[in-house]
Amino acid sequence: MSEDVEKKMESTHANKESISELRKAKENLEAELQEKTLRLKELEENFEYLFQHSLYPIFLIDLEGRFAEVNEKACSLLGYTREELLSMDVVEIHPENTLAKEALLRIDSGQTLLAGINFITKDRRSIPVELYVRRVRYQNIPHIQIMAKDITTERRIEEEKSKVKNRLEAFLNGIDEALAVIDRNYKIRSTNRAFVKSLRYAGKSVVGKYCYKVLHNYAKPCKQCVVRNTFQTGKSSESIRSHRDSDGTKIYYETRAYPLRDPDGNINVAIYIFRDITKKRKLEERIRYLKEYNESIVASMPSSILVVDKDLRIVSANQSFYEDFALEKKEVETKSIERVLPAKLSKKILKAIWTGNFLKKEEVETTFPRIGRKVLHVSVVGTKLEEDEKERILIIIEDFSEKKQLEGELIRSGKLAALGELSAGLAHEINNPLAIISGYAQMLQAEPTMDEARKQRYLKEIVAQTDRVARIVRRVRDFARPGETRMESVDINGTLIRTLSLLKDRLHLKNIRINEDLDFSLPKIKANKDQLAQIFLNIILNAVQAMTNGGELMLRTKLRCRGTKVSSKRVELTTIDTGCGIPRENLGKIFDPFFTTKHESTGLGLSITHSLVNQHHGTITVESEVDKGTTFVITFPLSSEEKEK
Amino acid sequence: MTIDKEKINILVAEDEADLREILKVTLEQEGYRAILASDGDEAIKKIEKKSFQIALIDIKMPGVNGKELVSKIKQINPRMPIVIVTGSLDFKEEMSFKEQAYEYIHKPFRLDELVGVVKGALRQI
Numbered sequence: 001m002s003e004d005v006e007k008k009m010e011s012t013h014a015n016k017e018s019i020s021e022l023r024k025a026k027e028n029l030e031a032e033l034q035e036k037t038l039r040l041k042e043l044e045e046n047f048e049y050l051f052q053h054s055l056y057p058i059f060l061i062d063l064e065g066r067f068a069e070v071n072e073k074a075c076s077l078l079g080y081t082r083e084e085l086l087s088m089d090v091v092e093i094h095p096e097n098t099l100a101k102e103a104l105l106r107i108d109s110g111q112t113l114l115a116g117i118n119f120i121t122k123d124r125r126s127i128p129v130e131l132y133v134r135r136v137r138y139q140n141i142p143h144i145q146i147m148a149k150d151i152t153t154e155r156r157i158e159e160e161k162s163k164v165k166n167r168l169e170a171f172l173n174g175i176d177e178a179l180a181v182i183d184r185n186y187k188i189r190s191t192n193r194a195f196v197k198s199l200r201y202a203g204k205s206v207v208g209k210y211c212y213k214v215l216h217n218y219a220k221p222c223k224q225c226v227v228r229n230t231f232q233t234g235k236s237s238e239s240i241r242s243h244r245d246s247d248g249t250k251i252y253y254e255t256r257a258y259p260l261r262d263p264d265g266n267i268n269v270a271i272y273i274f275r276d277i278t279k280k281r282k283l284e285e286r287i288r289y290l291k292e293y294n295e296s297i298v299a300s301m302p303s304s305i306l307v308v309d310k311d312l313r314i315v316s317a318n319q320s321f322y323e324d325f326a327l328e329k330k331e332v333e334t335k336s337i338e339r340v341l342p343a344k345l346s347k348k349i350l351k352a353i354w355t356g357n358f359l360k361k362e363e364v365e366t367t368f369p370r371i372g373r374k375v376l377h378v379s380v381v382g383t384k385l386e387e388d389e390k391e392r393i394l395i396i397i398e399d400f401s402e403k404k405q406l407e408g409e410l411i412r413s414g415k416l417a418a419l420g421e422l423s424a425g426l427a428h429e430i431n432n433p434l435a436i437i438s439g440y441a442q443m444l445q446a447e448p449t450m451d452e453a454r455k456q457r458y459l460k461e462i463v464a465q466t467d468r469v470a471r472i473v474r475r476v477r478d479f480a481r482p483g484e485t486r487m488e489s490v491d492i493n494g495t496l497i498r499t500l501s502l503l504k505d506r507l508h509l510k511n512i513r514i515n516e517d518l519d520f521s522l523p524k525i526k527a528n529k530d531q532l533a534q535i536f537l538n539i540i541l542n543a544v545q546a547m548t549n550g551g552e553l554m555l556r557t558k559l560r561c562r563g564t565k566v567s568s569k570r571v572e573l574t575t576i577d578t579g580c581g582i583p584r585e586n587l588g589k590i591f592d593p594f595f596t597t598k599h600e601s602t603g604l605g606l607s608i609t610h611s612l613v614n615q616h617h618g619t620i621t622v623e624s625e626v627d628k629g630t631t632f633v634i635t636f637p638l639s640s641e642e643k644e645k
Numbered sequence: 646m647t648i649d650k651e652k653i654n655i656l657v658a659e660d661e662a663d664l665r666e667i668l669k670v671t672l673e674q675e676g677y678r679a680i681l682a683s684d685g686d687e688a689i690k691k692i693e694k695k696s697f698q699i700a701l702i703d704i705k706m707p708g709v710n711g712k713e714l715v716s717k718i719k720q721i722n723p724r725m726p727i728v729i730v731t732g733s734l735d736f737k738e739e740m741s742f743k744e745q746a747y748e749y750i751h752k753p754f755r756l757d758e759l760v761g762v763v764k765g766a767l768r769q770i
Contacts, residue, residue, distance in 0.1 A: 428705050432661050433734030435752035439667035442756045461663055509705050 046493055059146040060138055065090045068143055088406040093119045128155045177275045181260070184226050186211050193531070195204050198276065216243075226257040230270045234259055252281040268462070306395040312337050312350065315392065317522035324399055326370040337395075342366045345378065352380040353393055363400065374596060375400045429472050429505050433465035439560065456478060487522040489639045490532060492571055493557055499536040500555075503544070511550025512543075519558045525571050526639035531612045538605040539632055546579025554579050560635060570635040577631075590622060653677045653767065656700040658688040659730070660707060662663060664752075668730075669702060671756050672763070684710025690716055697725060698767050704731045704738065715745050726766035730754070 015298060053059060057074035061067055070085045078085070115132040132147040169192075172179055178195035188206050196206060200215060211227065212218040221228065229237035238256040255274040259267045275621055298305055304321035306314055313336050322329065331340065338346045344366040345548060352359045360378040368374060377398040382391065401473065440458040442451065450458075500507075500514060543553050554576040562568045574611050582590060591610040613620045617637050624630040655677050659665045667680045672679040680695065682688035685708045692700075700718055704711030715727055731738075739749055747769065748762045748765035 404738065427734040428732040431734075431752040432664065435732065435754060436663040436667065436752035437673075439664065439756060443667065443670065446756070465663070508707060509710075511707060 006412065054147075057148040057150075059085075059090075059134070059148065060506055061090055061144045061146060063142060063144070068138060073570065074148070077121070077127065077148065078119060084122075093121075095120060113198035136190055170408065177273050180206075180211065180272045181269050182211050182257075182272045183269045184231055186227065188214060188220055195274075198274075215274075226255045227270050228271050230257040230259050232268060234267060242327050250278070251276065252278045291487045302398075304397040304399075306337075306397070308337060308353075308393040308395060310391055312353065312393075314340060321397070324367060324371070324397075342368055346377065348378065349380055349395060353382075358382065361398070373401075375404045426472060428509075431470055433468045436465045437469075454588060487526050487528055490529055491522065491524050491529040492527075492532065492573060492636070493518045493522060495527075495529060495532045496536050496555065496557065496573070499533050503540055506544060507553075510544055510547065512547055512548075513552045515552055515554045517556040522557055522559055522571055523569075523638050525616070525635065525636040531615070535609050535612050536573075538609040539634070540641070543577035543579060543630070544580070544603055546577055548580070551629075569638055571638065572633060572635045574634075575632045576629060578629045581626040581630055582622070583626055587622060587624060589597055591620075653660060653699075654695060654697045655679050655763065656682065656688060656691060656697045656699065658682045658706065658711075659703045660684055660705075661703075665684075666701075667756075668759075671759065675760055675763070677763070685711070685714045692718060692721055696722075698700065698770060699763060700725060700727045701730055701763075702727060704729060704733060704742075708764055712741070715742065719745055724770070726769055730759075755760055 004177070050073050053516075054071055054073060057077040058071045059067060059074050060069040067085045067087075070082055075082055075085060080088070104325065112133045114133055114346075117129055117131055118126045118131050128151050130149045130151050132149075134145050136143050140265045172192035173194070175192070176194055178198045180191040180195050183189055188209055188211055193205055199206065206214045212225075216222065223238060224241070226237040226239055236256065236258045238254065240252065242250055242252045245606045252275050253270070255275050260271055261267055299319045301318060301320055302325050305320060306319045307316045309315050313334055315331050315334075317332050318330075322332070327340070337349055340346075341349070345364050348362065348364055349361070351357075352362075359378055359380040361379055363375065364378050365373065365375045377400045379396040379398075381394050381396075383394050388609075440462050444455060444458055457503070472574070481599055498519070509626045511593055525614050542555065554574070556574045556576075558572055558574075560570045560572040590606050592607060610620055613634055613636075618635055620632060620634045622630065622632050641645050657665060657668045657672070657679050659668065659681070660683055662683070667685065669679040669681060680691055680697070682691055684706050688700075688702070689709060691697075696711075702711050702714055702718075702724055706714075711729065711731075715729075717763040718725055718727060726768045727745060728748045728750060729739075729742055729746045730752065733753075742749065747766050750759060750762060
C-alpha cells in the first residue's frame, strides 16, 4: 500500500508538496499538543499544589456525600487522616444539620456562602465554620468543592464584643448619671436609662430628637452649652447650672461633654452627661452652714479659745481672745504659748499639757502687760480636730475678774442685808437704854429738889446706859467693817462666841436657848475672821428665823478625822436647830441666791455663806426634817502651820 | 366723866427694870397707880387678878410676847386702851397693832408726852 502511495506521490509533484505540508502541519499539531499537555501538566501540578497547600481546608465531596479528596488543612482542622476522611461521609463531621447537606447537594452553579455551620472534629469538638461551596467536575464526575474557614476566633471576638457591649450597656444603664450621645446638630443618637428616666418633657423615644427640646423644652440650643463647647474646642467641657423646677424648687445639675472621635479623628458626636446635684449641693450648703455656724459660735464665745499644736504653738485663737487680751493676730498665730501668755499662766498650762493632768476652770490671777491684773478660769483639754485628725490642745480662758468683783459685791450686799436684819433688832437694843437715859434725865430736870441718893442713882444709871449704847455701836461697827480679805490662823470657837454675843439679845427675845459643845483644843484654821463671823452669823440667823416659837440651838465644834492622813483632818462645826425644817423639795435650792420662803429674808444669807465657805476651801452640808429641825455641818481644812505640827 | 385718879390702875409690862422704875415714878407722880410686870406671863397673871383701866406694853419681851399679850387683854377686856411702848422701828409691826392699840410710843420718849397719851386714853373710857 505504501508503494501505491509512493507511486501516487511520485506521480504527482503537487501531491508531494501537499504531503509535505500535511506532515508539517502534523508536526506543528504534535508540538502544540505537547506544549498543551505540558501546560496542562503544569496546571495540574499547580492545582495539586494549591489544593494541598491552601491556607483553607478544602473538601471534595461526591454527590453521594462522600469525601472524594481533602487537603492537609482539612485533615488538621478535623483531626482525621486523609485516608480516614476519604472513607467517611460528610454527615459524620456535620451530623445535626442534614439540611446543610441537602443545601450542598442542591447547588446548581456558582459559589455559595454558607454560615452558621459547625463541624465536629475527631475529638468531638464543635468548630464554627463558614463554607464557600461550588459545583466542580473532578475526574470528569460532578463533585462539590467546599472551602471551609474556621471562624472560632472571629466567633469568640464577636461574642466578646457583644459581651462588652452588653456589659457597657448594663453599666451605662446602671449609673445614676444621665448619659446621651449627641451629634453636631444637637440630635440625640443614643441614651442610657438614667437619661430617659430623668427627663420631664420627652415622649417615649428621645433618639433622633433635639437635646435642647428634650432636656429643657427650648426651641433652640442653650446659650451656654457644654456640647457646643466640646465641638468647638475638641476638648471636654463642664459646667454647673441651676433652674427652678415647676414647683419653684431650685435644682442644681452638673453637665459635662466629652468628644468622641471616629477612626479618622473627626468629632461627629459628643458624650453628654448630666447629673442632678441638688442633694449634693444642699448637703454641701448644709456642711458649709454648719462649719460657719460652728466657727461663728467659737468666734462669738465670750470665753477665749486657743488651739495649740503638739509643739505648743498657737494654731488659732477666737475673736474673744484677741479682744480680751488686746492682742493682734500676728502676735499670736504660730507663736509658742510662753511668748504670748504671761509666765504664770503659761507655766500652769504647760505643766497641765506635759503631765497630762488637764485643767478644768483653774483659777489663775496674773498680770498682763496691756490689760492689767485679771482673775482667769483656765481649762486645758486635748482633742482631735476632724479636719486633719491631728492632735490639738484646746485652751479655754474665761475672764473671771468681773464675776469675782460681782461676787465680792454680792457678799457685800449680803452683808448689808444681814446688817439690815441686825439693825431691826439693834434699834430695839439701842432705844431701850436711850429711853432709860432720857427718862432719868427728864426726871432729874423736872425735880430739882430730888434727894441726893436718888439723884446719884439716876446719874449712875445714865452713865451705865450710855456705855451700853456705845458697846452696841462698837459691835455693829466691827461687823460692818469693810471686808478685809487677809487670811490668818483663826480659832473658830472664839469667832463663834463673838458672833453669838452679837445675837444674845435677839436669841433671848426669841426664846432660843443655846446649847454649846465646843472643843477648845481645836487646831486653828486658815480663815478671814470677818468672813468666818459672817458665815456663823448667817447660819445662826437662819436658825433663829426657823424657830419662830423659840427652841434650842445646838452648836458643836470638833476635830474630824477620816483616815490617817493629816490632810483628811478637818475642823467641823455642827449647828442643830429645833425649827420648822426645810421641805425635801427645797433642800437643793437653799444655797441659791435670792431663794427664800420667809418674808423678812433677802434670800442671800445662805448663798453667801456657801460662797464664803468655798472661799475657805470648806464644805457645807445640810440635813433637815420638816417640823423637827435643820442640821448644818461646816468643815474647814487646818491651816498649813497646824498641818505641820 | 372724871375718874378719881387714885382708883386708876395702869398695867406696865416692861422687861427693862430701869424703864419700869421710870414709868412707875412718872405715873405715880401724876396720881395713878402703876402695877408692874417684867414679862408677858406676869402681866397676864396680874390682869386675871385685878381690873385695869389702861395697859402700857413693851412688844419685845421674853416669854409671852407683846402681841400675844395684847390679844389676851382684848379677850379679857375688849374696851381697855392699850398703849404700846417699843424700841423697835419696825413699821410693819406697828401697822399690825393699828386696830388693837390706842397709841404707839417710840423709845426714847418724852415723859410729858407719855403722860399726855395716858390722859387722852383715860378720856376714851
